[in-house]
Amino acid sequence: MSRPHSVWPGGVLSGCVVVAALVSLAASSPQEPAPVEQIVIGGVTPRFAVPECVPHTADPASQAACRTITQVLRADLRFEGLFQFVPESLMNAIPPLDPLAPRFDDWKGIGAKILVATQAQIVSNELQVEVRVYFVDSGQPMLQRRYSGKTDNPRSFAHQASDDIMTLTQYKGVARTRIAFVSDRDATKERPSKELYIVDYDGFNPRRVTVNASLNILPAWRPDGAALAYVSYRQGTPLVYLAKIFEGQSVANLSGERGDSSAFSPTFSPDGKSLAFASNRSGSMDVWVSSAEGAQPRRLTTTGAKDTAPCFSPTGQEIAFTSDRTGTPQLWQMDSEGLNVRRLTVGSGNYNDGCAWNPAKQYSEIAYTARLEAGGFDIAIIDLATRQVRQITQGRGSCEYPSWAPNGRHLVFSCARNRRWELTIADRDGRSFQTLATGPGNNVQPDWGP
Amino acid sequence: MPLRNQSRLSLAFLVLALAVFAYGCSGKRPPALATSAPGEEGSPTAGRTAPAPVEPIEEGPDVRPIEGEGASGSDIPGGALAGEGGPLADIRFELDSAALTDEARTILEKHALWLQGQRELRVIVEGHCDERGTVEYNLALGEQRARAVRDYLASLGVAAARLKVVSYGKERPLDPGSDEAAMARNRRAHFNVR
Numbered sequence: 272m273s274r275p276h277s278v279w280p281g282g283v284l285s286g287c288v289v290v291a292a293l294v295s296l297a298a299s300s301p302q303e304p305a306p307v308e309q310i311v312i313g314g315v316t317p318r319f320a321v322p323e324c325v326p327h328t329a330d331p332a333s334q335a336a337c338r339t340i341t342q343v344l345r346a347d348l349r350f351e352g353l354f355q356f357v358p359e360s361l362m363n364a365i366p367p368l369d370p371l372a373p374r375f376d377d378w379k380g381i382g383a384k385i386l387v388a389t390q391a392q393i394v395s396n397e398l399q400v401e402v403r404v405y406f407v408d409s410g411q412p413m414l415q416r417r418y419s420g421k422t423d424n425p426r427s428f429a430h431q432a433s434d435d436i437m438t439l440t441q442y443k444g445v446a447r448t449r450i451a452f453v454s455d456r457d458a459t460k461e462r463p464s465k466e467l468y469i470v471d472y473d474g475f476n477p478r479r480v481t482v483n484a485s486l487n488i489l490p491a492w493r494p495d496g497a498a499l500a501y502v503s504y505r506q507g508t509p510l511v512y513l514a515k516i517f518e519g520q521s522v523a524n525l526s527g528e529r530g531d532s533s534a535f536s537p538t539f540s541p542d543g544k545s546l547a548f549a550s551n552r553s554g555s556m557d558v559w560v561s562s563a564e565g566a567q568p569r570r571l572t573t574t575g576a577k578d579t580a581p582c583f584s585p586t587g588q589e590i591a592f593t594s595d596r597t598g599t600p601q602l603w604q605m606d607s608e609g610l611n612v613r614r615l616t617v618g619s620g621n622y623n624d625g626c627a628w629n630p631a632k633q634y635s636e637i638a639y640t641a642r643l644e645a646g647g648f649d650i651a652i653i654d655l656a657t658r659q660v661r662q663i664t665q666g667r668g669s670c671e672y673p674s675w676a677p678n679g680r681h682l683v684f685s686c687a688r689n690r691r692w693e694l695t696i697a698d699r700d701g702r703s704f705q706t707l708a709t710g711p712g713n714n715v716q717p718d719w720g721p
Numbered sequence: 722m723p724l725r726n727q728s729r730l731s732l733a734f735l736v737l738a739l740a741v742f743a744y745g746c747s748g749k750r751p752p753a754l755a756t757s758a759p760g761e762e763g764s765p766t767a768g769r770t771a772p773a774p775v776e777p778i779e780e781g782p783d784v785r786p787i788e789g790e791g792a793s794g795s796d797i798p799g800g801a802l803a804g805e806g807g808p809l810a811d812i813r814f815e816l817d818s819a820a821l822t823d824e825a826r827t828i829l830e831k832h833a834l835w836l837q838g839q840r841e842l843r844v845i846v847e848g849h850c851d852e853r854g855t856v857e858y859n860l861a862l863g864e865q866r867a868r869a870v871r872d873y874l875a876s877l878g879v880a881a882a883r884l885k886v887v888s889y890g891k892e893r894p895l896d897p898g899s900d901e902a903a904m905a906r907n908r909r910a911h912f913n914v915r
């Protein structure tokens with residue numbers, strides 16, 4: 272919550288929701304309960320019980336809010352892929368939860384290690400939610416939080432609670448993150464436009480960002496989550512723009528193209544201080560880097576080949592990009608000064624593009640789009656230490672344009688099935704997939720934001 | 722009376738033309754960028770889920786017109802002078818190639834002659850790709866195709882200053898189909914005359 276505009280629901284919470292730790296027994300108790308990650312490391316995934324939220328009052332509005340919170344909180348925690356859950360049938364077999372004084376023996380009896388008790392009520396047009404996370408074996412509360420705010424989006428309360436629960440692990444939760452993408456859903460026959468949209472990570476709350484009825488493509492979050500760089504054709508030539516999403520304003524020609532030159536594929540360094548992009552201002556398509564405001568542009572690639580689609584390493588010291596200097600598009604790597612250039616993808620298909628460097632330092636890997644078989648594209652990940660390539664998608668239609676969740680545990684990309692493009696999320700092992708129902712049209716070029 | 726009919730027809734045509742003009746104008750509102758607050762009017766999910774309680778993130782004006790950026794001609798595909806049947810027919814390309822074929826050179830030589838007779842015209846050379854490649858590499862490929870066409874026209878004496886290069890990658894296919902014929906039509910340089 273230190274960055275007020277970091278996330279929409281976060282902005283909400285910083286603006287109008289008071290988050291209060293009721294008690295911090297977890298920190299002050301002499302018998303500190305074990306943090307969740309220790310159980311993870313111990314080899315057994317902790318078994319969560321997330322019973323129904325208990326409305327403080329029996330009015331329909333409080334009950335409805337409670338239902339939504341239960342549903343979203345369960346989905347958020349399940350999505351993270353770190354925990355096991357006590358089935359609902361077992362929870363229904365024991366007496367209903369008393370959120371303030373749970374009968375821990377009951378919960379132990381059905382195999383719960385961690386109990387997440389939520390209560391909610393709507394009081395004078397304000398939604399108040401309390402979340403208590405108990406360590407079942409010891410009966411100690413691990414986390415107790417109270418949230419209050421406007422009543423119109425209970426989902427954001429559940430997202431906030433999920434991210435707070437995730438602070439007990441070694442990973443940052445993604446429940447409040449958003450994904451920017453491109454859609455033709457508002458196109459007409461006369462104006463075949465593509466616009467930028469933002470959606471919650473779970474596919475809810477799509478919001479339109481650009482309204483210029485031109486082509487707006489290739490969105491890239493600024494790391495502070497308050498702006499998107501993207502490419503727009505609104506002035507005829509494709510140029511990089513910056514959309515300040517909270518102000519409804521745009522900055523044109525961020526990369527400082529002059530004359531007729533074009534720019535594509537903007538991406539910010541992880542510290543938000545640099546912008547990398549592709550420009551043809553030198554006469555061929557090259558990777559350039561400048562300050563985040565477009566100052567001091569430096570050309571990093573100097574071959575006559577097509578060099579494009581840069582992505583930064585988590586440290587910002589390295590840049591991967593696509594080049595066809597050897598005849599086919601392949602991923603290459605260089606340092607942020609354009610030196611020490613070497614080829615990354617060798618022998619894994621004749622067409623590789625669209626790098627996305629895993630932002631989590633513990634995973635040294637790059638996701639990209641690969642044509643591994645004739646016909647379509649698939650998402651692949653190359654391990655930078657071993658150079659081993661693992662294929663993430665298979666038989667899901669043609670998939671491209673991967674982007675990592677901020678914690679590096681999931682990927683979003685776009686897949687075409689029956690000629691319609693939809694956003695799809697997979698975990699980094701390629702074991703679980705889900706299609707995001709973001710709305711109508713073709714939904715492509717996702718960028719997972721903070 | 723034939724004459725009166727004719728003038729009535731012309732009047733009808735004039736009205737129609739004005740209507741089309743007016744429509745065209747209204748379509749050329751300066752584009753703008755705005756943030757839709759969650760759950761705002763017209764939010765695509767209204768009804769599906771309650772809007773997020775967004776607290777006063779100071780919203781700027783909904784519209785911030787950028788001077789002189791009316792929707793450019795390049796946004797509307799085609800033009801009387803371009804495309805099939807016009808004096809500036811599309812140039813086709815081989816799969817994943819920006820090389821000009823012999824056929825392309827022959828067509829471009831005719832284009833160059835025609836352009837030299839129309840010295841007031843400026844031309845946007847659009848480079849397009851079929852749907853088979855990736856988004857980003859196709860944008861680079863489309864740029865290379867458009868540049869190859871521009872360079873060849875310039876070598877034939879068309880002033881380079883009259884020629885502007887814009888890549889659309891695979892973002893604006895001419896033919897929405899996915900068979901070989903459609904994709905061949907989509908691998909093209911298209912001319913947009915101003």
